[in-house]
Amino acid sequence: MRARTANRLASAAIGLVSLMAVSGAGAAGLGEVYSRLAFEAADGNGDQTIDEAELVADTAAGFVALDDNGDRRLDRRELQEPDAALFARLDRNRDGSLSFAEVLANKLEIFERLDLSKDGTLSVDEVVAFDRQACTRLATAAKPAATRCSY
Amino acid sequence: MTGTNALNLCRRIGGAALCLLLVSACASNGNETSATPAPEPPAENGAVAARALGGRDNLAFSLMGGAALGGELGSALNNREGETRPAAEPTAGRRTDDRRQLAYDRQSERQRELVRREVTKQRLFEDVRRERLSAPDSKRTTASIATAQRYLKAQGLYDGHVDGVMGQQTRDAIVRYQARNNLPQDGSITPVMIDKMRSAL
Numbered sequence: 598m599r600a601r602t603a604n605r606l607a608s609a610a611i612g613l614v615s616l617m618a619v620s621g622a623g624a625a626g627l628g629e630v631y632s633r634l635a636f637e638a639a640d641g642n643g644d645q646t647i648d649e650a651e652l653v654a655d656t657a658a659g660f661v662a663l664d665d666n667g668d669r670r671l672d673r674r675e676l677q678e679p680d681a682a683l684f685a686r687l688d689r690n691r692d693g694s695l696s697f698a699e700v701l702a703n704k705l706e707i708f709e710r711l712d713l714s715k716d717g718t719l720s721v722d723e724v725v726a727f728d729r730q731a732c733t734r735l736a737t738a739a740k741p742a743a744t745r746c747s748y
Numbered sequence: 749m750t751g752t753n754a755l756n757l758c759r760r761i762g763g764a765a766l767c768l769l770l771v772s773a774c775a776s777n778g779n780e781t782s783a784t785p786a787p788e789p790p791a792e793n794g795a796v797a798a799r800a801l802g803g804r805d806n807l808a809f810s811l812m813g814g815a816a817l818g819g820e821l822g823s824a825l826n827n828r829e830g831e832t833r834p835a836a837e838p839t840a841g842r843r844t845d846d847r848r849q850l851a852y853d854r855q856s857e858r859q860r861e862l863v864r865r866e867v868t869k870q871r872l873f874e875d876v877r878r879e880r881l882s883a884p885d886s887k888r889t890t891a892s893i894a895t896a897q898r899y900l901k902a903q904g905l906y907d908g909h910v911d912g913v914m915g916q917q918t919r920d921a922i923v924r925y926q927a928r929n930n931l932p933q934d935g936s937i938t939p940v941m942i943d944k945m946r947s948a949l
Contacts, residue, residue: 631801631818635810638820647817659811659819662826663804667846676808683812695812703813711816719816728815735814 626747632728636721646718649708656704660697670694683735801825893918896937899945900925 639647639655647655663675672694673684685691689699711723725748732746807822809815890912897918900906905928906921919935926933931941 627801631806631821632815634801635815635818635821638824639817652817655817655819656811657819658823659807662819662823663807663811671808671811676812677805679808679812687812700811704816707813707816724816731814731816735809735812 628729628732628746628748629725632725633721635728636724646720647724648718649705652704652708652719653701656701657697660700670696671700680735892937892939892942895942896922896945899942899948903945903948 635655636647639651641651641654660671663671665675673679676684676695684695687695687699687703689702690696707727708719711719711727713723729748732748801821804822804826807818807826810818810822893914894910894912897906897908897910897912900918900921901910903925905924906918908915908917908921914937922937923933923935925931925941925945926935929944
Protein backbone atom coordinates (compact mmCIF):
# COMPACT_ATOMS: atom_id res chain seq x y z
CA MET A 598 0.00 0.00 0.00
CA ARG A 599 2.70 2.41 1.05
CA ALA A 600 4.93 1.27 -1.77
CA ARG A 601 2.10 1.82 -4.23
CA THR A 602 1.50 5.33 -2.93
CA ALA A 603 5.19 5.98 -3.22
CA ASN A 604 5.22 4.77 -6.80
CA ARG A 605 2.21 6.87 -7.66
CA LEU A 606 3.81 9.91 -6.07
CA ALA A 607 7.02 9.31 -7.95
CA SER A 608 5.27 9.06 -11.30
CA ALA A 609 3.12 12.06 -10.44
CA ALA A 610 6.25 14.03 -9.65
CA ILE A 611 7.84 13.07 -12.95
CA GLY A 612 4.66 14.05 -14.75
CA LEU A 613 4.55 17.37 -13.02
CA VAL A 614 8.18 18.12 -13.69
CA SER A 615 7.60 17.55 -17.40
CA LEU A 616 4.43 19.63 -17.22
CA MET A 617 6.37 22.46 -15.68
CA ALA A 618 9.13 22.06 -18.24
CA VAL A 619 6.59 22.40 -21.05
CA SER A 620 4.68 25.31 -19.66
CA GLY A 621 7.76 27.07 -18.37
CA ALA A 622 9.03 26.48 -14.87
CA GLY A 623 7.00 28.22 -12.24
CA ALA A 624 3.61 27.95 -13.93
CA ALA A 625 2.35 25.88 -11.02
CA GLY A 626 2.61 27.36 -7.56
CA LEU A 627 3.33 25.18 -4.59
CA GLY A 628 -0.37 25.00 -3.80
CA GLU A 629 -1.16 23.54 -7.18
CA VAL A 630 1.73 21.11 -6.87
CA TYR A 631 0.27 20.04 -3.54
CA SER A 632 -3.21 19.58 -4.99
CA ARG A 633 -1.96 17.60 -7.97
CA LEU A 634 0.27 15.36 -5.85
CA ALA A 635 -2.57 14.87 -3.39
CA PHE A 636 -4.83 13.89 -6.29
CA GLU A 637 -2.31 11.38 -7.63
CA ALA A 638 -1.79 9.90 -4.20
CA ALA A 639 -5.52 9.57 -3.60
CA ASP A 640 -6.31 8.11 -7.01
CA GLY A 641 -5.96 4.51 -5.86
CA ASN A 642 -6.91 2.84 -9.14
CA GLY A 643 -5.12 5.38 -11.30
CA ASP A 644 -8.07 6.23 -13.52
CA GLN A 645 -7.47 9.98 -13.22
CA THR A 646 -10.70 10.51 -11.31
CA ILE A 647 -11.53 10.39 -7.63
CA ASP A 648 -14.60 8.45 -6.68
CA GLU A 649 -16.26 8.40 -3.30
CA ALA A 650 -14.41 5.29 -2.11
CA GLU A 651 -11.07 6.89 -2.94
CA LEU A 652 -12.09 10.03 -1.10
CA VAL A 653 -12.98 7.99 1.99
CA ALA A 654 -9.70 6.05 1.84
CA ASP A 655 -7.76 9.29 1.43
CA THR A 656 -9.54 10.90 4.36
CA ALA A 657 -8.93 7.83 6.49
CA ALA A 658 -5.19 7.85 5.71
CA GLY A 659 -4.94 11.49 6.76
CA PHE A 660 -7.01 10.90 9.87
CA VAL A 661 -4.86 8.01 11.06
CA ALA A 662 -1.66 9.98 10.37
CA LEU A 663 -2.85 12.77 12.66
CA ASP A 664 -4.33 10.61 15.40
CA ASP A 665 -1.21 10.40 17.58
CA ASN A 666 -2.72 8.82 20.64
CA GLY A 667 -4.85 6.38 18.67
CA ASP A 668 -8.13 7.24 20.35
CA ARG A 669 -9.83 7.54 16.94
CA ARG A 670 -10.59 11.19 17.63
CA LEU A 671 -8.67 14.30 16.65
CA ASP A 672 -8.39 16.88 19.39
CA ARG A 673 -7.27 20.48 18.93
CA ARG A 674 -3.66 19.69 19.70
CA GLU A 675 -3.53 16.91 17.11
CA LEU A 676 -5.07 19.33 14.59
CA GLN A 677 -2.36 21.93 15.29
CA GLU A 678 -4.68 24.30 17.17
CA PRO A 679 -7.05 25.17 14.33
CA ASP A 680 -9.30 28.20 14.10
CA ALA A 681 -12.07 27.95 16.70
CA ALA A 682 -14.92 28.76 14.31
CA LEU A 683 -13.83 26.18 11.74
CA PHE A 684 -13.36 23.57 14.45
CA ALA A 685 -16.77 24.32 15.95
CA ARG A 686 -18.41 23.98 12.54
CA LEU A 687 -16.95 20.49 12.08
CA ASP A 688 -17.47 19.34 15.67
CA ARG A 689 -21.14 18.57 15.23
CA ASN A 690 -21.76 16.95 18.61
CA ARG A 691 -19.67 19.61 20.39
CA ASP A 692 -17.55 17.20 22.42
CA GLY A 693 -14.31 19.08 21.75
CA SER A 694 -12.80 16.59 19.31
CA LEU A 695 -13.47 15.42 15.77
CA SER A 696 -14.49 11.86 15.07
CA PHE A 697 -13.82 10.28 11.70
CA ALA A 698 -17.53 10.55 10.93
CA GLU A 699 -17.46 14.29 11.51
CA VAL A 700 -14.38 14.78 9.34
CA LEU A 701 -15.79 12.56 6.62
CA ALA A 702 -19.21 14.22 6.63
CA ASN A 703 -17.53 17.51 5.74
CA LYS A 704 -15.43 15.88 3.03
CA LEU A 705 -18.47 14.20 1.51
CA GLU A 706 -20.30 17.52 1.43
CA ILE A 707 -17.35 18.99 -0.45
CA PHE A 708 -17.40 16.00 -2.79
CA GLU A 709 -21.07 16.47 -3.59
CA ARG A 710 -20.68 20.19 -4.08
CA LEU A 711 -17.73 19.64 -6.43
CA ASP A 712 -19.30 16.86 -8.41
CA LEU A 713 -21.26 19.17 -10.69
CA SER A 714 -21.88 16.49 -13.31
CA LYS A 715 -23.26 14.22 -10.57
CA ASP A 716 -21.46 11.22 -12.00
CA GLY A 717 -19.83 10.35 -8.69
CA THR A 718 -16.29 11.33 -9.66
CA LEU A 719 -14.01 14.35 -9.41
CA SER A 720 -11.44 15.37 -12.00
CA VAL A 721 -8.06 16.82 -11.14
CA ASP A 722 -9.09 20.25 -12.42
CA GLU A 723 -12.14 20.33 -10.16
CA VAL A 724 -9.96 19.42 -7.20
CA VAL A 725 -7.31 22.03 -7.98
CA ALA A 726 -9.97 24.70 -8.46
CA PHE A 727 -11.59 23.85 -5.15
CA ASP A 728 -8.28 23.79 -3.28
CA ARG A 729 -7.30 27.16 -4.69
CA GLN A 730 -10.55 28.72 -3.60
CA ALA A 731 -10.65 26.99 -0.19
CA CYS A 732 -7.06 27.93 0.54
CA THR A 733 -7.78 31.63 0.19
CA ARG A 734 -11.04 31.36 2.09
CA LEU A 735 -9.73 29.31 5.00
CA ALA A 736 -6.07 30.26 4.96
CA THR A 737 -6.19 32.05 8.27
CA ALA A 738 -8.56 29.51 9.76
CA ALA A 739 -6.30 26.50 9.96
CA LYS A 740 -2.84 28.00 9.65
CA PRO A 741 -1.47 26.23 6.59
CA ALA A 742 2.06 27.13 5.64
CA ALA A 743 1.81 30.36 3.70
CA THR A 744 3.56 28.83 0.71
CA ARG A 745 0.93 26.15 0.41
CA CYS A 746 -1.68 28.58 -0.80
CA SER A 747 0.17 29.98 -3.79
CA TYR A 748 -1.47 28.83 -7.00
CA MET B 749 13.42 18.22 11.84
CA THR B 750 10.20 17.62 9.94
CA GLY B 751 11.72 19.35 6.95
CA THR B 752 14.74 17.08 6.97
CA ASN B 753 12.54 14.04 7.51
CA ALA B 754 10.31 15.04 4.66
CA LEU B 755 13.32 15.61 2.47
CA ASN B 756 14.71 12.18 3.26
CA LEU B 757 11.31 10.78 2.60
CA CYS B 758 11.01 12.63 -0.68
CA ARG B 759 14.37 11.12 -1.65
CA ARG B 760 13.20 7.69 -0.64
CA ILE B 761 9.68 7.62 -2.05
CA GLY B 762 9.79 10.03 -4.91
CA GLY B 763 13.41 9.73 -5.80
CA ALA B 764 15.15 12.51 -7.61
CA ALA B 765 12.02 13.50 -9.51
CA LEU B 766 9.99 14.55 -6.49
CA CYS B 767 12.92 16.36 -4.90
CA LEU B 768 13.65 18.16 -8.12
CA LEU B 769 9.99 19.04 -8.36
CA LEU B 770 9.94 20.35 -4.82
CA VAL B 771 13.07 22.36 -5.41
CA SER B 772 11.85 23.90 -8.63
CA ALA B 773 8.39 24.57 -7.22
CA CYS B 774 10.03 26.17 -4.26
CA ALA B 775 12.43 28.26 -6.29
CA SER B 776 9.70 29.47 -8.62
CA ASN B 777 7.42 30.32 -5.76
CA GLY B 778 6.64 33.98 -5.42
CA ASN B 779 6.86 34.43 -1.66
CA GLU B 780 8.93 33.63 1.39
CA THR B 781 10.68 30.55 0.07
CA SER B 782 11.97 32.38 -2.96
CA ALA B 783 13.82 34.61 -0.54
CA THR B 784 16.17 31.70 0.04
CA PRO B 785 19.45 32.74 -1.56
CA ALA B 786 19.97 30.99 -4.87
CA PRO B 787 23.53 29.76 -4.18
CA GLU B 788 22.33 27.68 -1.24
CA PRO B 789 22.53 23.90 -1.78
CA PRO B 790 19.39 22.53 -3.44
CA ALA B 791 18.91 20.15 -0.52
CA GLU B 792 18.01 23.12 1.66
CA ASN B 793 15.49 24.38 -0.85
CA GLY B 794 14.04 20.93 -1.07
CA ALA B 795 13.74 20.75 2.68
CA VAL B 796 11.86 24.02 2.78
CA ALA B 797 9.53 22.94 0.01
CA ALA B 798 9.00 19.54 1.52
CA ARG B 799 8.17 21.19 4.82
CA ALA B 800 5.80 23.52 3.04
CA LEU B 801 4.04 20.58 1.42
CA GLY B 802 4.29 17.91 4.01
CA GLY B 803 3.84 19.69 7.32
CA ARG B 804 1.30 18.52 9.85
CA ASP B 805 -0.31 21.93 9.44
CA ASN B 806 -1.09 21.12 5.83
CA LEU B 807 -2.46 17.71 6.62
CA ALA B 808 -4.68 19.06 9.38
CA PHE B 809 -5.76 21.89 7.09
CA SER B 810 -6.76 19.62 4.23
CA LEU B 811 -8.43 17.17 6.57
CA MET B 812 -10.61 19.95 7.91
CA GLY B 813 -11.80 20.84 4.45
CA GLY B 814 -9.05 23.20 3.29
CA ALA B 815 -8.44 20.86 0.39
CA ALA B 816 -10.55 18.20 -1.21
CA LEU B 817 -7.81 15.60 -0.88
CA GLY B 818 -4.40 15.30 0.75
CA GLY B 819 -4.78 12.47 3.26
CA GLU B 820 -2.63 9.92 1.43
CA LEU B 821 -0.07 12.56 0.49
CA GLY B 822 0.11 14.01 3.97
CA SER B 823 0.34 10.59 5.54
CA ALA B 824 3.18 9.62 3.15
CA LEU B 825 5.08 12.85 3.78
CA ASN B 826 4.47 12.88 7.51
CA ASN B 827 5.25 9.30 8.19
CA ARG B 828 8.27 9.27 10.44
CA GLU B 829 9.22 5.73 9.62
CA GLY B 830 12.93 5.15 9.14
CA GLU B 831 14.24 8.06 11.12
CA THR B 832 12.49 7.81 14.45
CA ARG B 833 12.22 4.12 15.24
CA PRO B 834 11.32 4.75 18.90
CA ALA B 835 8.27 6.71 17.83
CA ALA B 836 7.09 3.76 15.76
CA GLU B 837 7.34 1.34 18.70
CA PRO B 838 4.41 2.64 20.73
CA THR B 839 2.25 2.67 17.59
CA ALA B 840 2.97 -0.98 16.97
CA GLY B 841 2.36 -1.74 20.64
CA ARG B 842 -0.87 0.20 20.50
CA ARG B 843 -2.11 -1.80 17.54
CA THR B 844 -1.28 -5.05 19.29
CA ASP B 845 -3.14 -3.80 22.35
CA ASP B 846 -6.12 -2.87 20.20
CA ARG B 847 -6.13 -6.30 18.62
CA ARG B 848 -5.90 -7.97 22.03
CA GLN B 849 -8.72 -5.82 23.32
CA LEU B 850 -10.87 -6.72 20.32
CA ALA B 851 -10.12 -10.42 20.72
CA TYR B 852 -10.94 -10.16 24.41
CA ASP B 853 -14.19 -8.34 23.70
CA ARG B 854 -15.23 -10.95 21.18
CA GLN B 855 -14.36 -13.77 23.56
CA SER B 856 -16.32 -12.29 26.44
CA GLU B 857 -19.24 -11.56 24.14
CA ARG B 858 -19.25 -15.23 23.15
CA GLN B 859 -19.18 -16.30 26.78
CA ARG B 860 -21.97 -13.92 27.72
CA GLU B 861 -24.03 -15.38 24.88
CA LEU B 862 -23.41 -18.91 26.17
CA VAL B 863 -24.45 -17.92 29.69
CA ARG B 864 -27.54 -16.19 28.31
CA ARG B 865 -28.55 -19.35 26.44
CA GLU B 866 -27.92 -21.52 29.48
CA VAL B 867 -30.07 -19.23 31.63
CA THR B 868 -32.89 -19.22 29.10
CA LYS B 869 -32.82 -23.00 28.89
CA GLN B 870 -32.86 -23.28 32.67
CA ARG B 871 -35.79 -20.88 32.95
CA LEU B 872 -37.82 -22.74 30.32
CA PHE B 873 -37.16 -25.99 32.14
CA GLU B 874 -38.22 -24.46 35.47
CA ASP B 875 -41.39 -23.06 33.89
CA VAL B 876 -42.41 -26.43 32.49
CA ARG B 877 -41.68 -28.17 35.80
CA ARG B 878 -43.62 -25.61 37.80
CA GLU B 879 -46.55 -25.87 35.42
CA ARG B 880 -46.59 -29.63 35.69
CA LEU B 881 -46.39 -29.59 39.47
CA SER B 882 -48.91 -26.83 40.02
CA ALA B 883 -51.57 -28.04 37.59
CA PRO B 884 -54.46 -29.78 39.36
CA ASP B 885 -54.62 -33.49 38.82
CA SER B 886 -57.77 -33.48 36.72
CA LYS B 887 -56.43 -30.77 34.46
CA ARG B 888 -53.21 -32.68 33.91
CA THR B 889 -55.15 -35.79 32.98
CA THR B 890 -57.37 -33.84 30.60
CA ALA B 891 -54.26 -32.35 29.01
CA SER B 892 -52.60 -35.69 28.50
CA ILE B 893 -55.79 -37.30 27.17
CA ALA B 894 -56.11 -34.46 24.68
CA THR B 895 -52.46 -34.86 23.71
CA ALA B 896 -52.89 -38.58 23.24
CA GLN B 897 -56.02 -37.97 21.15
CA ARG B 898 -54.11 -35.52 18.98
CA TYR B 899 -51.26 -37.96 18.36
CA LEU B 900 -53.62 -40.86 17.79
CA LYS B 901 -55.54 -38.78 15.31
CA ALA B 902 -52.33 -37.87 13.53
CA GLN B 903 -51.55 -41.57 13.16
CA GLY B 904 -55.04 -42.28 11.85
CA LEU B 905 -56.05 -44.42 14.82
CA TYR B 906 -58.68 -42.06 16.22
CA ASP B 907 -61.31 -40.02 14.42
CA GLY B 908 -63.29 -38.49 17.28
CA HIS B 909 -62.98 -34.97 18.71
CA VAL B 910 -59.92 -33.82 20.60
CA ASP B 911 -61.85 -33.03 23.79
CA GLY B 912 -59.67 -34.45 26.59
CA VAL B 913 -62.42 -36.84 27.64
CA MET B 914 -61.62 -40.51 27.97
CA GLY B 915 -64.53 -42.08 26.09
CA GLN B 916 -64.99 -45.43 24.38
CA GLN B 917 -63.61 -44.17 21.07
CA THR B 918 -60.45 -42.91 22.76
CA ARG B 919 -59.99 -46.11 24.69
CA ASP B 920 -60.40 -48.17 21.47
CA ALA B 921 -57.88 -45.97 19.72
CA ILE B 922 -55.39 -46.47 22.54
CA VAL B 923 -55.88 -50.21 22.41
CA ARG B 924 -55.26 -50.12 18.67
CA TYR B 925 -52.08 -48.14 19.30
CA GLN B 926 -50.94 -50.57 22.00
CA ALA B 927 -51.65 -53.53 19.74
CA ARG B 928 -49.65 -52.00 16.93
CA ASN B 929 -46.72 -51.35 19.26
CA ASN B 930 -46.79 -54.69 21.08
CA LEU B 931 -47.83 -53.14 24.39
CA PRO B 932 -50.19 -54.55 27.01
CA GLN B 933 -53.63 -53.60 25.69
CA ASP B 934 -55.23 -52.00 28.76
CA GLY B 935 -56.48 -48.81 27.09
CA SER B 936 -54.85 -46.47 29.61
CA ILE B 937 -52.56 -43.54 28.99
CA THR B 938 -49.08 -43.19 30.55
CA PRO B 939 -46.66 -40.25 30.19
CA VAL B 940 -44.10 -42.65 28.69
CA MET B 941 -46.60 -43.58 26.00
CA ILE B 942 -47.23 -39.94 25.16
CA ASP B 943 -43.51 -39.31 24.90
CA LYS B 944 -43.20 -42.28 22.56
CA MET B 945 -46.08 -41.01 20.43
CA ARG B 946 -44.41 -37.65 20.24
CA SER B 947 -41.11 -39.06 19.12
CA ALA B 948 -42.82 -41.36 16.62
CA LEU B 949 -44.21 -38.39 14.66
